[in-house]
Amino acid sequence: MNVHSDEILQRIQSQELLMVNPRRKNGLIVYKKYHAEFAGPGSIVGGQFDPDVVEVIPVGNLSLIEPENSEARRTAYKMRRQWVRLTKQITDNPLPEERAQVILNQFENWFDSETVALIPDEAFALLVGVLPQTIRKVRNDQLF
DSSP states (O other), X not given: OOOOHHHHHHHHHTTOEEEEOTTSSEEEEEEOSSOEEEEOTTOXXXXXXXXXXXXXXXXXXXXXXXXXXXXXXXXXXXXXXXXXXXXXXXXXXXXXXHHHHHHHHHHHHHSOHHHHHTSOHHHHHHHHTOOHHHHHHHHHHHHO
């Protein structure tokens, strides 16, 4: 099921429990009040995990499905934790420009440069705790 960002946000805010389709290169950037999280393929979204969601950005050809059973939910919870841990490893770097570079590189490895170009600087900034200007500078430096 492909749906618009507003519809996804409504579904998550109503605490519907969904899963990012594990069979596609897709994901969802989930904006919280002070940070963002990336829910990659196989990750759970909504329910008790995202009651404080304020915005979402679909990445790739997003497909959300309902977990089929408790085992699928458990696996999806673990996947969400894995994606959060990957992002945390990036944020552990004390140098903002390096954090920006690594998150951009990771997304280009997971997706492609065209998909990454569509993601706003603010989204990457909120994922790794840097200013949007830092993301913009690193992106611009890559062009030269």
